Amino acid sequence: MAKSEVLAQDGMAENRGVTMRIAASVGKTLLLNPILPILVVALPLFAAFVPYYATLANLQNLLLASSILLLLSCGGALAMITGNIDLSVEGTLCFSCMVIAWLMMPSPPGSGLELSPFITIPLGILIGVGIGMLNGLMVQGLGVNPFIVTLGMLLTLKGAAAIPTEATTIYSLPPTYSWVGYNALAGVSWVVIIAFTVCLLLAIWLRASVVGRHIYAIGGNSEAARENGISPLRTVMIVYGISGGMAGLAGWLNAARLDSASASAGDGITFTVFAAIIIGGVALSGGAGSLWGVLGGVILLSSIDNVLNLIAINPLYLNFVRGAVIIVAVLLIVVRQRLASRFRLQESAA
Amino acid sequence: MSPFLEIKSISKSFGGVAALKNVSFDIGAGEAVALMGGNGAGKSTLVSLLAGLQRPDSGGIVIDGAEQDFAKPQDARASGIETVFQNLALCPNLNAPGNLFLGRELYRGRAPFRFLDRKAMERATVATLRDLGVNVPDMKAAANKFSGGQRQALAFARAARAKSRLLILDEPTAALGVEESANVIRTVQRLRRERNMTVLLITHNLEEMRAIADRAVILRRGRYVGSVRLDETSDDEIVGRITGSLAVREEVA
Ligand SMILES: Nc1ncnc2c1ncn2[C@@H]1O[C@H](COP(=O)(O)OP(=O)(O)OP(=O)(O)O)[C@@H](O)[C@H]1O
Ligand SMILES: [Mg+2]
Numbered sequence: 010m011a012k013s014e015v016l017a018q019d020g021m022a023e024n025r026g027v028t029m030r031i032a033a034s035v036g037k038t039l040l041l042n043p044i045l046p047i048l049v050v051a052l053p054l055f056a057a058f059v060p061y062y063a064t065l066a067n068l069q070n071l072l073l074a075s076s077i078l079l080l081l082s083c084g085g086a087l088a089m090i091t092g093n094i095d096l097s098v099e100g101t102l103c104f105s106c107m108v109i110a111w112l113m114m115p116s117p118p119g120s121g122l123e124l125s126p127f128i129t130i131p132l133g134i135l136i137g138v139g140i141g142m143l144n145g146l147m148v149q150g151l152g153v154n155p156f157i158v159t160l161g162m163l164l165t166l167k168g169a170a171a172i173p174t175e176a177t178t179i180y181s182l183p184p185t186y187s188w189v190g191y192n193a194l195a196g197v198s199w200v201v202i203i204a205f206t207v208c209l210l211l212a213i214w215l216r217a218s219v220v221g222r223h224i225y226a227i228g229g230n231s232e233a234a235r236e237n238g239i240s241p242l243r244t245v246m247i248v249y250g251i252s253g254g255m256a257g258l259a260g261w262l263n264a265a266r267l268d269s270a271s272a273s274a275g276d277g278i279t280f281t282v283f284a285a286i287i288i289g290g291v292a293l294s295g296g297a298g299s300l301w302g303v304l305g306g307v308i309l310l311s312s313i314d315n316v317l318n319l320i321a322i323n324p325l326y327l328n329f330v331r332g333a334v335i336i337v338a339v340l341l342i343v344v345r346q347r348l349a350s351r352f353r354l355q356e357s358a359a
Numbered sequence: 360m361s362p363f364l365e366i367k368s369i370s371k372s373f374g375g376v377a378a379l380k381n382v383s384f385d386i387g388a389g390e391a392v393a394l395m396g397g398n399g400a401g402k403s404t405l406v407s408l409l410a411g412l413q414r415p416d417s418g419g420i421v422i423d424g425a426e427q428d429f430a431k432p433q434d435a436r437a438s439g440i441e442t443v444f445q446n447l448a449l450c451p452n453l454n455a456p457g458n459l460f461l462g463r464e465l466y467r468g469r470a471p472f473r474f475l476d477r478k479a480m481e482r483a484t485v486a487t488l489r490d491l492g493v494n495v496p497d498m499k500a501a502a503n504k505f506s507g508g509q510r511q512a513l514a515f516a517r518a519a520r521a522k523s524r525l526l527i528l529d530e531p532t533a534a535l536g537v538e539e540s541a542n543v544i545r546t547v548q549r550l551r552r553e554r555n556m557t558v559l560l561i562t563h564n565l566e567e568m569r570a571i572a573d574r575a576v577i578l579r580r581g582r583y584v585g586s587v588r589l590d591e592t593s594d595d596e597i598v599g600r601i602t603g604s605l606a607v608r609e610e611v612a
Contacts, residue, residue: 219464219473222453226461229450236412236448237462238432296452 084252092295100166106260110270141253190265228295369418439524
């Protein structure tokens with residue numbers, strides 16, 4: 010064989026290798042991700058039987074409605090993968106956007122400082138990071154139960170959010186701040202673009218980076234990780250910091266979308282966040298799960314809300330149906346996991 | 360010849376419990392020393408100091424004549440100390456390469472964007488496991504799918520892999536069957552032969568002690584009791600020193 014031929018074949022083999030690897034990873038994801046089979050069944054059903062579900066306008070709606078939930082769920086999932094829990098994300102969202110709105114707006118209801126959105130947008134995210142790192146410090150540094158720490162933080166932040174404006178809602182935020190809520194790229198809202206891009210990058214980082222590996226290691230066996238030189242304090246603080254930062258980002262996007270900030274922003278989203286994380290296949294005990302699964306969980310839950318909306322269900326039944334559907338989804342996932350482990354389909358987390 | 364490792368009047372206490380009281384002894388290069396002592400004698404505490412998990416309250420660790428201060432496990436590893444912990448220190452959710460490179464992952468790129476070099480870790484894992492004659496069911500399977508013996512072998516492979524100079528084994532066969540235990544002992548013997556590895560073995564098993572070690576250092580309730588050459592010492596004498604019955608007799612006599 011001529012040398013060039015060999016090279017060409019090498020190139021082909023490499024190409025085939027890449028295709029195979031992609032195919033294998035898609036197959037693996039399908040088998041191991043508990044949410045995918047449900048989505049594969051549910052979404053076509055919605056599309057077939059729910060009028061308007063599969064329209065472009067509704068898709069845009071759906072993605073927009075998913076964005077905030079996705080950011081909070083991905084952050085919360087990171088904490089859960091380390092074997093902890095972060096119940097505070099709703100509070101962080103609410104608190105950071107309220108403080109920011111107060112700093113940006115003339116008095117009253119604002120502070121009169123009228124800070125530029127170019128300062129307040131990063132500041133809002135940093136406030137979230139700071140809150141998260143404080144959570145991480147209390148959980149891992151002081152050894153306080155993460156459930157108590159973050160539940161306390163949730164209440165504290167939701168309460169604190171009402172203080173600067175005495176619980177009045179702030180309307181008509183600066184146009185620069187709200188720009189992302191009112192503009193789109195190729196029909197896709199900037200809120201959606203930002204939220205999904207950030208979460209996709211985070212999903213890749215979690216899978217592929219060294220710190221991501223440490224996150225799984227700590228969730229698997231924190232003592233073993235420590236004995237091998239991984240710092241649980243550092244890792245857990247990074248995780249809570251990211252979770253808080255994502256909530257801070259969600260606070261901005263949410264306020265921009267509504268062009269208002271209020272102490273009731275995000276009210277009640279905590280339950281949906283944890284439903285998405287668990288339906289997405291993240292183990293409550295830590296060490297397993299992926300953000301791809303969480304993305305699936307978010308899409309499923311948003312779709313359910315969206316469908317209930319589209320079929321104009323009596324609002325009286327809304328929470329009942331929502332709750333029941335979530336329980337059924339979780340049951341299905343548990344059954345699937347049992348089957349998977351019976352057939353030894355489980356795999357290492359990383 | 361100056362010793363490879365010198366432990367110099369080390370003390371360590373936890374709250375009111377003094378786990379180690381002024382312990383000193385040496386280990387020569389290429390020597391295999393068994394650290395013997397009853398439950399709670401302070402053996403695992405000494406291991407944790409040598410592995411960089413915690414610092415002594417006082418006293419020091421000297422390697423090749425140089426004083427060491429291990430602030431973290433990486434420091435101990437950098438000095439060539441590798442440890443198989445009593446609890447194995449494996450992550451059940453990670454596969455063989457994941458555990459073998461736990462805390463020292465091979466990566467590309469710079470912090471904070473260090474990305475795992477999975478290929479390189481897999482290759483190195485295959486090579487290491489083959490070299491040590493360790494059989495692992497499936498490289499991709501999580502460690503919680505391994506048998507007790509396979510887990511032990513994995514933890515052992517991790518410590519014996521690198522350019523380790525001192526191999527610390529904390530009750531390496533405590534959880535193993537007869538055959539697996541024999542395998543571990545053979546591998547340690549081979550590492551000593553082929554790589555002149557220095558070994559610190561912790562065990563309650565006298566047979567294992569004799570199969571691996573040249574010398575026994577005995578601790579009792581956190582204190583150094585003595586050091587004996589195994590070819591000159593009977594089991595009874597060692598047991599006597601561990602329990603204290605012998606020492607008491609000596610003191611009386
Ligand atoms: N982290 C810790 N906190 C409090 N006390 C500790 C800690 N580690 C060890 N101790 C105490 O120090 C003493 C020595 O314990 P160590 O684990 O070193 O004993 P050991 O010789 O390894 O025993 P065994 O043979 O049972 O493994 C014990 O009294 C133990 O309770
Ligand atoms: Mg011990």
